[in-house]
Amino acid sequence: MSAGPVERCLSRAEIVRFLEGERPPGVHASEGDIAAHLEACEPCRKSRDNVLHELSGLEQSLSLLWTRERISCPHRDILAAYLHASLPGDQSDYVRFHLEIVGCDACAANLSDLREADREEPPAIQRVRDDVLRSTTAFLGKRKK
Ligand SMILES: [Zn+2]
Numbered sequence: 001m002s003a004g005p006v007e008r009c010l011s012r013a014e015i016v017r018f019l020e021g022e023r024p025p026g027v028h029a030s031e032g033d034i035a036a037h038l039e040a041c042e043p044c045r046k047s048r049d050n051v052l053h054e055l056s057g058l059e060q061s062l063s064l065l066w067t068r069e070r071i072s073c074p075h076r077d078i079l080a081a082y083l084h085a086s087l088p089g090d091q092s093d094y095v096r097f098h099l100e101i102v103g104c105d106a107c108a109a110n111l112s113d114l115r116e117a118d119r120e121e122p123p124a125i126q127r128v129r130d131d132v133l134r135s136t137t138a139f140l141g142k143r144k145k
Pocket residue numbers: 008009010037041042043044045
């Protein structure tokens with residue numbers, strides 16, 4: 001099937017996908033045709049503008065940049081860091097946007113996977129931090145005497 005004009009209006013989720021730099025599944029038109037449709041079709045233009053508005057309403061450092069660079073799914077390491085709240089603000093905003101607004105199933109599954117793994121074994125970083133803390137305390141204790 002060759003790419004043709006957009007045969008129907010896009011849903012909001014599809015517009016978000018498109019703005020993220022992916023072709024929405026089930027839409028066969030080329031990128032240019034989709035862009036043209038979003039420009040020409042009043043309802044679609046409105047939802048696109050809404051989405052863009054939401055995007056720019058998020059913290060300034062957020063992800064239009066990421067979006068333009070077509071980084072869509074964050075790496076699993078990033079998701080893990082997000083889970084442990086150790087991501088810098090802009091990245092964690094992006095991940096939240098990706099999960100909650102885009103509603104990416106793959107990443108949601110990944111995240112619950114990571115949560116599961118966390119429950120099964122105590123985080124290694126925590127253990128290391130405790131060890132360091134203990135030996136530092138011991139060291140300082142020795143120096144005081
Ligand atoms: Zn439309």
